[in-house]
Amino acid sequence: HGTQGRTMLIVKGYIPGGVSPNIRIEVLGMEIANQPLPHQESGMFRAEFALPEKAVDADRLSFKIRPGSTYVPQERGLNEDTRRLSYKLSYLGVQ
Numbered sequence: 001h002g003t004q005g006r007t008m009l010i011v012k013g014y015i016p017g018g019v020s021p022n023i024r025i026e027v028l029g030m031e032i033a034n035q036p037l038p039h040q041e042s043g044m045f046r047a048e049f050a051l052p053e054k055a056v057d058a059d060r061l062s063f064k065i066r067p068g069s070t071y072v073p074q075e076r077g078l079n080e081d082t083r084r085l086s087y088k089l090s091y092l093g094v095q
Contacts, residue, residue: 006094007056009049011065021071023047026064027055051094061094 015021015037025033033049055061073081 005056007051009051009063009094010046011049012044012046014043015045024064024066025049027051028058028062030054 009025009027009032011023011025021037022035023033023037024031030052032052033047037045037047051061070084072084073079
C-alpha cells in the first residue's frame with residue numbers, strides 16, 4: 001500500500017559466502033529481474049531494480065521473488081552441508 005509514485009524496488013539480504021545465485025522478480029506479473037545478485041565478501045547484498053511504469057502508477061504492488069538457482073554447499077566444496085540453499089531476504093521496499 002502507499003506505493004504510488006515509487007520508481008525503485010530495493011532488495012536486501014544475505015548470500016552464503018562463495019556463491020552468486022540468480023534472483024527472479026516479477027511485479028504485477030511483469031518480470032523486472034532475472035540476474036545474479038551482487039556478491040559482497042560479507043555475504044550481505046543490496047540490489048535496486050527499476051519498477052515498470054505500470055507499477056509506478058499502481059496503488060498496490062504484488063511481488064513474486066524466487067531464486068533463479070539453488071546450490072548444495074557440499075557440491076561446491078564450501079562445507080559438508082548437503083541442504084539445497086539459495087538466499088535469505090531481510091528487507092524488501094520501494095522508493
